[in-house]
Amino acid sequence: MSLNVKWEKEVYSQNKQVNKYPFGEFISIFFNSIKLLPQxxxxxxxxxxxxxCGTANNIKFMSEQGYHVYGIDGSESACKIxxxxxxxxxxxxxxxxxxxxDLPFENEMFDLIVDREAMCCGTFSSIKQSWNEASRVLKIGGMVISFMYTSDDRWCKKANNDTEMAVKVEKNTFTDFNVGDFKNIDIVHFTEYDELFELFDFLDIKLINKHGNNTVFTDESIDFSYDEWIIVGVKK
Ligand SMILES: C[S@@+](CC[C@H](N)C(=O)[O-])C[C@H]1O[C@@H](n2cnc3c(N)ncnc32)[C@H](O)[C@@H]1O
Incomplete structure (x- = not known):
């Protein structure tokens, strides 16, 4: 089981990826889907x-909207920051x-569980186990908003084509990327569409959005391409 050692050692303890603002799509989907909760x-x-929750970029935004917000992260430094x-x-x-x-919360405590590209950090079976644990702490009728990288993401395609770029753990799951956006993180699984129904079998799925951010020109000094599923569902 991968318990994010590199997120602590290589990222947050080095003061890297200290995000203070939520990603734009997170704000949009939050406002679009929060209305599914009992009013x-x-x-x-x-x-x-x-x-x-990393360094609380999304937590700050949601708290400022007036909700009662909790976050967990496996990195000590991320929690401190x-x-x-x-x-x-x-x-x-x-x-x-x-x-x-192993979430330190009682059963059916939450109305909404949010995951922005965090639960993807694992093998497929460990991600499934983690979603089972998340389901335990979610109320029936409670909602999930999850962002998960798709297997169309450029780094998944590159790693599948170039065996030197990362270590393949299983289908579409890699660790030890030596370049790119996933360098210095422990493990990441890029999800296929059909896998979503297995991971989220506890949900009545309301929305699956395939969100791709595709660069059509770059001089390679900067790129900003990624491909993700945005899933919204309500616990059955
Ligand atoms: C891509 S970052 C996302 C941070 C934040 N959600 C955001 O949107 O900016 C993934 C986060 O998941 C955390 N993480 C990875 N594996 C974990 C695990 N098994 N348990 C708890 N946190 C974990 C990492 O420490 C990291 O903060």
């Missing part, structure tokens, strides 16, 4: 959990260092 509850009574950031911004949220595989 009679006050925002402060709606409990949201972000899995793999997240707590300092929230304090400096005078935003309240609860951040705990823990792993997807």
């Amino acid at each position: 009679e509850k006050e925002k402060k009574d709606i409990k949201i959990l972000e899995l793999g 997240a707590n300092e950031f929230l304090l400096s911004q005078k935003v309240k949220a609860t951040i705990k260092k823990s792993y997807f595989q």
Whole structure:
């Protein structure tokens, strides 16, 4: 089981990937899908959990909307940076260092679980186990918003074509990328469409959006291409 050692050692303890702002798509899908939750509850009574919250970029945004927000991350440094950031911004949220595989929360505690490219960090079977654990802490009728890289992502295609670029763990799952966006992270699985129905078999799926950001010209000094599924569903 990969418990993000590199995220701690190579990324957050080196003050890298300290994101302060949510990605644009996250804001759009949050506002578009939050209306699926029962409307009679006050925002402060709606409990949201972000899995793999990193440095609290999404947590800050959701807390500022008035929700009761929790985040977990397996990196000690990410949690420390997240707590300092929230304090400096005078935003309240609860951040705990823990792993997807064993969440420190009681059954059916949350109304919404959010995952932005964090649950993809594992083999397919470990991701499935992690979603089972996430389902445990989600209320029936509660919602999931998940972002997962697709197998059309350029780094998945490159790694499948070039065996020197990364170590292949299993189909569309790689570790030890030596270049690119996934360098210095432990492991990543790029998901195929059909796999989504296995991972999210506890959900009544409301939306699957294939979001691709495709660069059509670059001089190679910068690129900004990625391909992801955005999944919204409600627990059965
Ligand atoms: C791509 S970052 C996403 C951060 C944040 N969600 C965002 O949108 O900016 C993935 C995060 O997942 C965390 N992570 C990876 N594997 C984990 C595990 N098994 N348990 C808990 N956190 C994990 C990493 O530490 C990292 O912060």
